[in-house]
Amino acid sequence: MSFELTEEQLMIQLMVRDFARKEVEPVAAENDKKKTFPKKIIAKMGELGLLGMMIPEEYGGSGVGAVAYVLAMQEIAAACASTAVTMSVTNLSGSPILEFGTEEQKRKYLVPLASGQKIGAFAITEPGTGSDASSVSTKAVKKGNKYILNGAKNFITNGSYADTFIVIARTSSEQKIRGLSAFIVERGMPGFEIGREEDKMGLRASSTVQLAFDDCEVPAENLLGMEGEGFKIAMTALDSGRIGISSQAVGIARAALHEAIEYAATRKQFGRALSRNQAIQWMIADAERDIEAAHLLALSAASSKDRKLPFTREASIAKLFASEAAVRITYDSLQIHGGYGYTKEYKIERLYRDARVTTIYEGTSEVQRIVIAKHALV
Numbered sequence: 556m557s558f559e560l561t562e563e564q565l566m567i568q569l570m571v572r573d574f575a576r577k578e579v580e581p582v583a584a585e586n587d588k589k590k591t592f593p594k595k596i597i598a599k600m601g602e603l604g605l606l607g608m609m610i611p612e613e614y615g616g617s618g619v620g621a622v623a624y625v626l627a628m629q630e631i632a633a634a635c636a637s638t639a640v641t642m643s644v645t646n647l648s649g650s651p652i653l654e655f656g657t658e659e660q661k662r663k664y665l666v667p668l669a670s671g672q673k674i675g676a677f678a679i680t681e682p683g684t685g686s687d688a689s690s691v692s693t694k695a696v697k698k699g700n701k702y703i704l705n706g707a708k709n710f711i712t713n714g715s716y717a718d719t720f721i722v723i724a725r726t727s728s729e730q731k732i733r734g735l736s737a738f739i740v741e742r743g744m745p746g747f748e749i750g751r752e753e754d755k756m757g758l759r760a761s762s763t764v765q766l767a768f769d770d771c772e773v774p775a776e777n778l779l780g781m782e783g784e785g786f787k788i789a790m791t792a793l794d795s796g797r798i799g800i801s802s803q804a805v806g807i808a809r810a811a812l813h814e815a816i817e818y819a820a821t822r823k824q825f826g827r828a829l830s831r832n833q834a835i836q837w838m839i840a841d842a843e844r845d846i847e848a849a850h851l852l853a854l855s856a857a858s859s860k861d862r863k864l865p866f867t868r869e870a871s872i873a874k875l876f877a878s879e880a881a882v883r884i885t886y887d888s889l890q891i892h893g894g895y896g897y898t899k900e901y902k903i904e905r906l907y908r909d910a911r912v913t914t915i916y917e918g919t920s921e922v923q924r925i926v927i928a929k930h931a932l933v
Contacts, residue, residue: 558854560622567619568626574603575634583635586760587905590752592716593638593760597645600638601671605631606645609795609860610653615666621795621857625802629850632806633813636909637760639806641674643799644712648675648721651737651792655780664719664739676717677796678708678740678766679789686922688723688789689731693768695724695738700775702726702738704746704768710916714749714764718742721792722766723785735785739777746771757908794870796917798860801853801873804881804913805846811881811906812842815888818895818903829891838887845884849877868930875923878913885910 560568578596586593600606608624610616624646632639649668652660667673684690693706704724711720720740727734740747750765780788816839819830829835856869885907889896896903914920 558622558851558858560626563619564623564626567623568630570603571605571627571630574599575630579631579634579638583638583760584902584905586635587637588759588899590759592762593635593641594716596638597641597674598671600631600642601669604669605642606671607649607665607669608646610649610665610669614653614661615669616649617669621798621860622854625798625853625857628799628802629806629809629853632803633810634806635760636803636807636906637758639803640758640761640800641713643796643803644677645675646799647792647796648677648717648719650795651721651779651788652739654791655737655784655788656739657776659776660739660779668719673718674713674716676711676713676720677792678711678720679723680709680711682707682709682765686919689735689786691723691725691735691785693722693724695726695736695773697726697775702773702775702778704738704740704771704773706768707750708766708768710753711764711766712916713762714766715752715762717762720766721779721788722768723789724768726782726785732786733783735789736782737779737785737788738773739779740771740773741777744771744773755912757905757910757912759908790867793917794867795860797870797874797923798853798856798866800913800917801849801856801870801877804874804877804910805849805853807906807910807913808842808846808849808877808881808884811885811888811903811910812839812846814901814903814906815839815842815891818892818901835891838891842884842887845876845880849873849880852876868927871918871923871926874917875920875927878910879920881910881913 604617607616611618695702695704722738722740726736746769748767753763822829852873856873859866889907
């Protein structure tokens with residue numbers, strides 16, 4: 556398959572690269588240090604159309620497609636992985652509304668999400684439920700023209716700053732999967748509270764919180780899709796989300812390789828540059844190989860999505876390979892830096908911390924292997 560980019564896609568890539576270098580990169584380290592959410596940058600990204608890249612223009616998005624989204628995510632992630640995950644989750648939260656929402660829901664929620672006026676979040680993980688999404692225990696009981704939600708969600712990206720939350724809750728206890736439904740919950744709804752910020756190892760400039768629902772009142776018209784479709788909606792959204800995280804991982808890996816090459820070319824040991832040592836050259840060669848492969852896998856999944864073909868398998872393959880490659884590459888880059896890499900003076904320290912979570916969220920590496928194996932063994 557050829558991935559010759561269109562003129563529009565190339566323009567988007569160059570535009571986002573310029574934006575990332577001028578606006579995102581200069582404040583990334585400081586935001587990480589102080590755990591500062593980049594609100595102004597996110598607003599500018601909304602103005603550039605980066606928060607609704609797969610949302611049609613009629614609903615306020617830029618409608619440029621998943622391939623362009625992959626290219627943009629990689630550029631943002633290379634500058635700041637925290638900013639990239641905010642971008643990813645906001646795009647993710649809009650996708651189920653676009654695919655399963657009513658016309659009224661699309662008009663009401665997609666336009667402000669795509670423009671950056673509002674930020675989105677996706678809430679399925681719970682304190683006692685991670686990879687086993689079918690065990691969601693947050694309950695939603697219909698009473699008149701409202702649903703009453705009770706329960707808690709955990710590790711919710713964008714939580715402190717999000718306005719629109721896609722929440723998966725149990726409307727029936729009869730069957731694990733078929734008993735789940737999806738709801739659009741707004742900040743400020745009665746009984747809905749945002750918990751404390753998690754003190755994370757990496758992605759420290761992104762918001763990650765717990766959500767609490769205590770007799771939270773959600774209008775019946777905020778049911779997304781039909782009752783019992785929550786698991787289907789969640790898995791469909793996560794397929795798209797995995798394209799985003801694979802692209803984030805590629806961006807982190809590219810930045811790490813860049814740091815390794817620059818350091819190896821200037822640092823001298825035993826009378827010559829590190830880059831002249833075969834051991835270092837092999838690390839760099841392996842990184843170059845894996846980044847190229849991960850990039851193509853992300854494009855393959857995105858291309859299938861753009862062509863409206865099934866892409867669950869492709870997204871899992873891309874996410875698995877890219878995330879594990881990012882962890883390896885940041886590890887090797889830090890190793891090339893030696894003791895300096897272990898200090899906060901060098902960017903690789905932040906990249907190393909940021910890369911680790913890509914093998915965990917939006918489905919762990921183990922979950923991706925289950926998904927891939929199911930497709931292989933049909």
